[in-house]
Amino acid sequence: MHEEFLRGGLEDAPLPSHADRRALGAGNGHIYVKRPMSSVRFYGFNTRMNPLSDRRVRQAFLHAIDREAIVQNVYFGQYTLARGILPPGTLGFNPKLAGYAYDPQKARDLLARAGYPGDAVCRPSRSGRA
Numbered sequence: 081m082h083e084e085f086l087r088g089g090l091e092d093a094p095l096p097s098h099a100d101r102r103a104l105g106a107g108n109g110h111i112y113v114k115r116p117m118s119s120v121r122f123y124g125f126n127t128r129m130n131p132l133s134d135r136r137v138r139q140a141f142l143h144a145i146d147r148e149a150i151v152q153n154v155y156f157g158q159y160t161l162a163r164g165i166l167p168p169g170t171l172g173f174n175p176k177l178a179g180y181a182y183d184p185q186k187a188r189d190l191l192a193r194a195g196y197p198g199d200a201v202c203r204p205s206r207s208g209r210a
Contacts, residue, residue, distance in 0.1 A: 136194040142180035144187035 085093035131137045151159050163179030166172050191197070 134194045136190040140187040140190040143183045146182040148182065
């Protein structure tokens with residue numbers, strides 16, 4: 081899509097995450113316009129199977145992922161994190177909702193309380209269930 085935009089086939093296109101915004105606007109007739117967009121990236125888990133059936137394990141996942149670092153380092157700050165199920169700019173968005181903080185120690189504590197202390201790894205048993 082971005083290549084088609086550069087060839088002149090599109091009037092508008094999202095920036096690829098690797099693009100340098102300064103290069104896009106440097107004398108080539110293109111103007112970078114930042115505007116709100118709604119986009120959702122969702123990763124679902126089967127919570128009916130162990131170990132994800134335990135809420136503490138799911139919460140540990142949330143605390144173990146540094147989402148802000150992903151936005152800044154992978155997507156070069158192009159996105160705003162949703163701190164809940166509704167992203168900013170949508171009806172019902174609650175700006176007071178804090179979401180889950182990146183906290184590796186809390187993730188370890190939650191896993192330990194769920195029965196996965198230290199460097200324990202969730203491995204499937206011989207029956208194929210975790």
